[in-house]
Amino acid sequence: MKIATTLFRYFVLILIALATVSSTPFSPQQPNILFIMSDDHAQQAISSYGSQLITTPHIDRLAKEGALFENSFVTNSICAPSRAVLLTGKYSHLNGVRDNRDTFDGAQPTLPKLLQQAGYYTAIVGKWHLKTEPTGFDYWNVLIGQGQYYNPRMIEMGDTVKYEGYTTTVTTDLALKTLQARPKDKPFCLLYQHKAPHRNFMPEPSYFSAWEKDTLPLPATFYDDYEGRPAAAEADMRVADMYMGFDMKLMPEDYEGYPEGSGGNAEFDVGESWSNTLAGLNPEQRSAWSQHYDKVRQQFRAEQPKGRALTEWKFQRYIKDYLRSVLSVDAQIGRVLAYLDEAGLSDNTIVVYTSDQGFYLGEHGWYDKRFMYEPSLRTPLLIRYPKAIQAGRRISQMALNLDLPPTLLDFAGAPIPEDMQGLSLKPLLESGKARRWRKAIYYRYYEYPHGWHKVRPHYGIRTERYKLIHFENEPGYWELYDLAEDPDELNNLYGQPKYEKRVRQLNRQLQELRRQYRDGR
Ligand code: CA
16 A cells, blocks of 8 residues: 555656646746847947947947957858858858858758747848758748848748838847747747848938938048058959949939949949849838939039049948948837847847948958958947846957857757857856957858959968958968058068967967868868
């Protein structure tokens, strides 16, 4: 009898234990993940990074309530390669996407697949840009290729769907719908990825009037002469050469007698591209565009700027449309953060904000990215997770986009594969400290001579103070910068006897990094 009672008690205990397991939706240790990424959003256009140009209250909220990485960089400053790094935690030479021409191999292990294995519901909405269909997602709805700014065509789980409206808003509507419809018995990981503020920077009408009467300041290096930097001199990414139609949004009759501009790719049929883009607007959008851009066109025809006046007119046009596109991104992020609050999800959700890389907002006279120079090597990185990250934390250690997959797996309590090359940022986020943190980062850019902008392939090392870059193509040459003395990287010190020892030491470190990351050639 006693044995029977004891067995019965055990039986009841087991039943209770089983019931507890099945009624717990998921381990309380597993946070939700909202990964927000925009395209080409420079740190210089975020107020919590000290922007003098724009106020971004919703992105700033993440800095206020979470952590901001003061020194966050990418490993290869161009769209598709950076996206592949963020999915795999591996450098381009290992994940297979070296430049925008490459196709992502979706069969390889990725962050969403590993999170699925750890019990997560995974989804992606918005920009994808990796050519093959997304893998590892329970739900996906992505823009085709680069996507359009208005009325985007998207692929939802294999089917093409056309949406009406401004893409930043459409993407956000889809993000909110996905969050609302998600299975509630699992933690989620949603990748919410904007097309904006990618070229050709088409704002939504509600922001057309922002900065309309202002003259925004030219960066100090706008009239750089590229002395001592032949690759910089060769690049085709000057604001002065931006397309009159596609970038400046003028009509051919407005700029008769002016060159179209090389625009980074003289072969590109820019006239057709801009007229196709305009034809994609619906009548209401078209009329809002006319109301604003007809004034711009009239002003151009009245002033007929030439020389520097034309270059500076182009800069104002470029920078204003870029910043207006950012205003929409910020406002839409605000909607999603408000949803997390309303749904009671803010405490148990890691929110990441980043971009696929930085961008030139006129520094060195440029737009675009690619170079290992600071404005495009840097990328915004803000992470909020109230349960583990002190509000207002500023992290100065060097972080890479490569670190995000291991970081998120670490927070999810999932194993980090040994061949992932990044470091988990979790200790830095939790305590501001990490033992033996990296003292240098490794960078490598490939896209040349195909593709856009004629930026010669290069690789290099950046320490806290120095940067050594090797431009590989014949005739190969090196650049060295002392970032403490020359933060704008105008003075190439390579070859000066005074720095010989420094170069030898940096080169040794660089070769070590190449071995460590298995980038041997
Ligand atoms: Ca990009």
